Amino acid sequence: MASSDEFRAAMRHFVGNVSIITVGTGEDRSGLVATSAISLSVEPPTVIVCVNRSASAWQLFQRYGHFGVNSLSPQQQTIAERFSGAGGIKGADRYALGNWITDITGAALLKDAPVALDCELEEMIDRATHSILIGRVRAVHTSHNDGALTYWRGAYHPLGH
Template sequence: MSIVTRLPTASPPVRDEAAAFRAAFRHLAGGVSVVTTGAGEDRTGLTATSVASLSAEPPTVIFGLNRTSSSYAALQRHRNFGINFLNAAQKQIADRFAGRNGEKGAERFRQAEWTTAATGAPLLVGALASLDCEVEELIERHSHSIVIGRVRAVRFGADEAALVYWRGDYERLGWMAEEAAAALGLRAL
């Protein structure tokens, strides 16, 4: 039984169920995060839009991770991770961690400033916010694992516009600090 139902739209036809599933989720706007793990040359990470809060008490997060990715193996080794919510000016970081330029592992951390959290996880300096997390549970389902992490610390960055992913591309949500200040007449652009 196919999960694809054809509706009259302007969208191009989809060839298979997996492609239809991915195409449907491109319509769901999501905040862009970089999930990082490891240390030194064993650092790695990925761009994710599937990060969500699971519980506020205790603070817990959840996201899906492909079990064949190098980030999954590093996460299993290190048992900690950072979640870095990207601002609109950090599109190149999102691209690097999505593998769009062919960079892998520790190469993805170049050209940005990082700090090490209490758990050992790499956190991006200048992110909207960063979460320092420890792996609480990995639940294997199909090609991915559901990663459940306990948040150990939260860091806040500048109050900037958020980077979001929608319809297969990056967009921004809100104003950058300089634009907001100029709009309020606090300073010129």
């Protein structure tokens, strides 16, 4: 069996789209950075996001039953850094940068994200250290913000600039 270190090093060779996953409302909100947000199906529109159960936001997903998936552009790297917990920033303080809106579920959506998905939590499946969130997409927002922020080999990289 591969060791955790070998597996972690191997996974760093996969390019991931950087997304902010938001959850909660008002002062009882938080969020995190994910490179694991992908589509599950088109009919019905459904996504999958993998969240570490040790993340400070994890407990909020079941409490609120919604989440936002905000794909970031290269110009939004500082927002990604806030949501990764850089500098010890936690909870609602992570939302200090960016223009945030809500839609059907009440999840926070980054207004100028290239793509923002408003999701209702359908199911959480626990496996090992993570939960697989399955979300029904209730609303889709797109902007003309060009490019994508990716994560590869342990660092952020712009795509499409």
